[in-house]
Amino acid sequence: MSNRRIILSGAYNVRDLGGYDVANRNTVRWRSLIRSDGTHALTPDDINTLLDYGLKSVIDLRTKEEADELPSVFFSLIPVRCQVVSMLPDGFFEMWKGGRSMADWYNFCLAQAKSGIRNVLEAVHRELTEGSYTAAWAKIGPESFRHWFSACLAYATRM
Secondary structure (H helix, E strand, O other), X not given: OOOOEOOOOOOOOOEEOOOOEOHHHOEOOOOOEEEOOOOOOOOHHHHHHHHHHOEEEEEEOOOHHHHHHOOOHXXXXXXXXXXXXXXXXXXXXXXXXXXXXXXXXXXXXXXXXXXXXXXXXXXXXXXXXXXXXXXXXXXXXXXHHHHHHHHHHHHXXXX
């Protein structure tokens, strides 16, 4: 399988993260981890596409405030286990004073999100080891996700 893009009308940049390299020369199993932007505007056809794809669980990485403002459509679907596991602490956006670059932003995120990163990684691990398919909804692109996830893994192991 090589086409990672999943076309939906109510979400953009939905991708299967299968095939990416991980530790010990392994790769992420196809159809086990999906990333996307928000899930609040998915259409009934989008939902059916994801269910047909094997979606069983959604881990919403937004803050509680963001999830309350635009709730995921999956919170009302019984066959899908849905949880908000924000890696950012309450009041995070008020703490950000700005910076000069994306590197400043990512460094700030990592510095503020120590326990949240661990919670996210544990939630993803729990879902993947239980044999269910997982959608991790991040707000960053798939290429940067790989670097971000690797950085989080390295960072979390030092906590």
